[in-house]
Amino acid sequence: MEAGSAKIMSGALEKEKSVAQKPDTVLVKAAINGDANSFTELCRRHYPAMVAIAHSALGDRHLAEDAAQQAFAKAALKLPQLKKESRFAGWLAVICRNVAKDMARNVGAGLRVCPTDDLSMIAAKSRDDDTTEAVREAISKLSASARELIFLRYYDGMSYEQISSVLGISEQAINGRLRRAKKKMADYLRRNGFGEV
Amino acid sequence: MNKQRNEKRLDELISRTINTEKPKFDAEKWKQKYPDEFQSLLSRAAKGDSARQPNILKVILKSPLTKLAAAAVIIVAVGLFLGRGRHTPSGPTAEPRLIAQSTVKKMSLMSLRMAYQREGLDTLDRQFQDSLDALVPQSLSISMQELLESANGF
Numbered sequence: 001m002e003a004g005s006a007k008i009m010s011g012a013l014e015k016e017k018s019v020a021q022k023p024d025t026v027l028v029k030a031a032i033n034g035d036a037n038s039f040t041e042l043c044r045r046h047y048p049a050m051v052a053i054a055h056s057a058l059g060d061r062h063l064a065e066d067a068a069q070q071a072f073a074k075a076a077l078k079l080p081q082l083k084k085e086s087r088f089a090g091w092l093a094v095i096c097r098n099v100a101k102d103m104a105r106n107v108g109a110g111l112r113v114c115p116t117d118d119l120s121m122i123a124a125k126s127r128d129d130d131t132t133e134a135v136r137e138a139i140s141k142l143s144a145s146a147r148e149l150i151f152l153r154y155y156d157g158m159s160y161e162q163i164s165s166v167l168g169i170s171e172q173a174i175n176g177r178l179r180r181a182k183k184k185m186a187d188y189l190r191r192n193g194f195g196e197v
Numbered sequence: 198m199n200k201q202r203n204e205k206r207l208d209e210l211i212s213r214t215i216n217t218e219k220p221k222f223d224a225e226k227w228k229q230k231y232p233d234e235f236q237s238l239l240s241r242a243a244k245g246d247s248a249r250q251p252n253i254l255k256v257i258l259k260s261p262l263t264k265l266a267a268a269a270v271i272i273v274a275v276g277l278f279l280g281r282g283r284h285t286p287s288g289p290t291a292e293p294r295l296i297a298q299s300t301v302k303k304m305s306l307m308s309l310r311m312a313y314q315r316e317g318l319d320t321l322d323r324q325f326q327d328s329l330d331a332l333v334p335q336s337l338s339i340s341m342q343e344l345l346e347s348a349n350g351f
Contacts, residue, residue: 031238032241033241033242034238034239034240034241034242035242036235036238036239036242039238040222040224040227043222043224043227044222044224047220047221047222048219048220051220061220065220068220069227069230069231070231072227072231073227073230073231073234074234076231076234076235076237076238077234077237079238080241131210132210132213132214135210135211135213135214136214139211139214139215150211150215151215154208154211154212154215155215156219182204182207182208182211185207185211186203186207189207
């Protein structure tokens with residue numbers, strides 16, 4: 001009896017392992033045909049990126065996780081409408097972005113922006129926690145797309161290649177946009193008394 | 198050097214501000230939270246292979262080669278349908294069919310020509326032979342009535 005259950009368990013583990021090794025396109029095809037394991041593996045793979053996207057819009061980790069899960073629910077319903085399996089990540093990102101925007105509208109969430117005077121006062125104190133707060137403010141001053149890029153890059157340490165598949169832009173473009181975003185942040189911090197950063 | 202150091206410092210600051218614990222997807226919780234969506238996903242598998250069978254028309258229209266093949270099949274089918282009832286004079290016939298019944302008509306130029314055009318050389322030959330047979334000398338005992346019937350075909 002025990003041997004039988006152990007065999008079933010090992011079989012399930014093997015199946016899970018084989019699903020984890022498959023590329024996105026294969027999993028998407030299987031998920032379109034109703035394979036739940038393939039769909040949950042896709043969710044597992046893209047969850048950090050979707051949470052990062054939602055977090056960049058909502059400014060709250062828990063709300064961002066809710067938004068990412070809601071995006072997966074919508075994707076489960078709309079999956080047969082996906083035309084190209086290779087564009088799954090980008091398609092999912094669009095759904096997640098829209099869900100996060102709706103959520104931000106309903107909850108009144110969004111990255112908090114404090115007045116510049118407050119930030120100058122924080123700079124005067126110059127403690128580590130305060131610096132973190134100042135960087136958060138600098139991020140909130142960025143455009144939505146630049147903020148999303150910063151979150152994707154630093155949230156989960158995603159590679160340029162992974163970001164490229166999610167945003168649907170080239171790695172060179174990602175590099176350029178990241179540089180510009182960081183320069184804007186550095187300028188903002190410098191203007192507000194944080195010296196050379 | 199200073200610029201590089203600044204960039205590194207900014208990277209550290211951003212990482213410290215943003216980078217939190219890596220989010221992990223809990224599939225079981227998600228299934229419980231969105232049961233309808235999960236069921237809709239499973240229902241696609243339950244629909245079976247019939248729902249996933251490729252549409253033959255789509256397959257034909259996708260490839261230019263299959264398009265050409267389908268067009269060729271249609272042209273051949275139409276050609277066979279239209280040419281079904283036609284016979285050429287040289288074509289084989291089971292039994293030569295006579296065009297005329299009476300000897301006089303059988304021997305007329307028009308009748309012989311029609312026999313050749315419609316049924317071919319065999320029919321022409323048979324009609325000609327029948328006419329000649331009818332013209333052989335008759336016995337004296339034959340009545341006028343019989344002679345006329347033989348010549349007129351009724």
